[in-house]
Amino acid sequence: MNYLHTLRILTALTGLSVSLYTAYIYRQKLYNPDYKALCDISETISCSDAIRSRYSKGFGLLDGILDSDSILNIPNFILGIIFFILYSLVTVTEYFTFLLLPAATISVCISIYLFYILNLVMKIHCLLMSQGVKRRRSTRLSSSGYYSKRTKPTQCPTNILSVENFQEMADYVKEKISVKPEVGIICGSGLGTLSDLVKDSIDILYEEVPHMPVSTVEGHEGKFVIGSLGGMDVICMKGRVHHYEGYHSQQLTAPIRLMSRLGVKYLVVTNAAGGVNKSFSPGDLMLIKDHINFLGLAGINPLIGPNLSTFGTGERFLQMVNCYDKEMRETALELAPKHGVSLQQGVYALIGGPSFETPAEIKFLNLIGVDAVGMSTAPEVIVARHCGIRTVAFSLITNMSVHPDSVHDESTSHSAVLALGSEVTGKFSGFITELVSSFKSKGMPLQPEADVFHDTLMESCNNDVMSKTVNNNTELSSTTTPADDNSMQDNH
Ligand SMILES: O=P(O)(O)O[C@H]1O[C@H](CO)[C@@H](O)[C@H]1O
Ligand SMILES: Nc1nc2[nH]cnc2c(=O)[nH]1
Structure with a gap:
């Protein structure tokens, strides 16, 4: 007993x-x-x-x-x-x-x-x-993201880079730095001098970092500049890599996962882009409200493959509403006039490149409501969203996309893009610094929850609330190009 x-x-x-x-x-x-x-x-x-x-x-x-x-x-x-x-x-x-x-x-x-x-x-x-x-039996994954022998999807059966690889990238960078970056910045073509704003910085070349793809395009130096800006610890990418360089979209977004592993919560993405909206001019800075991702629509998305559920939201079916964070956009619109920056707003389209657009393609992009076109950004923003990083993005309009009637367009060339970039970047220093500084008072990354979606839907019904804070863009709604159509503008 x-x-x-x-x-x-x-x-x-x-x-x-x-x-x-x-x-x-x-x-x-x-x-x-x-x-x-x-x-x-x-x-x-x-x-x-x-x-x-x-x-x-x-x-x-x-x-x-x-x-x-x-x-x-x-x-x-x-x-x-x-x-x-x-x-x-x-x-x-x-x-x-x-x-x-x-x-x-x-x-x-x-x-x-x-x-x-x-x-x-x-x-x-x-x-x-x-x-x-x-996970279901048929899609069980190992921690490194590989499928078990039982399941063999025909497309991308494994991830190009595993969770362990991203951790190795982060571990390497962590070893070299004494700060804990909360803000990431990506410098687009010709915009590399933005990295000069980073104080007390240390540089880490992409080629040093395990698994990090290396930039092969002129105007993308290929190094991380890590230090402080606007009172925040930042990691700035002086140059990015693109799909047209031959990289897999998981490789070109690897630095975003690296940033996530370092603790980055806010991201500022910049790019050089061709103006499709006829009311834009070279030298304009466009706040990206949304994107049309032609590679994504064609099935080239960095999230294809085993879901990396240990990152941020970890969502398999990621919601993209508000991926260009509304609160951060509002702050940008508030700060721009103070720094003499005339901020346009619009929709960015990613095309695969490296060839520029044909006149017919530009006409098509204009018809569907695109304001600026480039060859980057969307995959980075998708992965940032997947990691729960709040993102704001800007396109520097370096050239107006080719006019349908022209035979040769000198401004649409990479050297012209770089030249304009380095000429005007200095004007945005104060604006970018104060924008980064404003993140101090922002809350935790927003997850793509139902209330955000609802909020945005309501907003689209109630017309563009952003117009309250936009000064110079009131003109845009009166122009006739489809890119300025209210139905597009109000959607965000
Ligand atoms: O998007 P970023 O990297 O700024 O560069 C843009 O400029 C290059 C073309 O001149 C393309 O790579 C295009 O994407
Ligand atoms: N696709 C594309 N990318 C650009 N980057 C800078 N200008 C352009 C452009 O006109 N088209």
């Missing part, structure tokens, strides 16, 4: 410890997706994945009936803690001992059920035995 009593107490204590440890891992994972639990032994023996699965709440039985965030959908570890506390009390006090048999029966049934889920449904072994994996 005594022996049985001790065994019951030991069982209750073991159950309680396991439940508490599960609660601990659950909490750690919430704040640090990279946290590796002691029980994550291999790809198939793991509890971390299990703990974030749909079976981790209400044993998965309420899935589909209750929302996963419903307070009634109680995590298994809480049920476990309650169960084992009651079990211990009954054992120790010897009150209600008639409950022990049904309790033990229920616990055996639950164990068999979980054994079935883990081993036959999810095919992983979780030592804590109380949860399951969140």
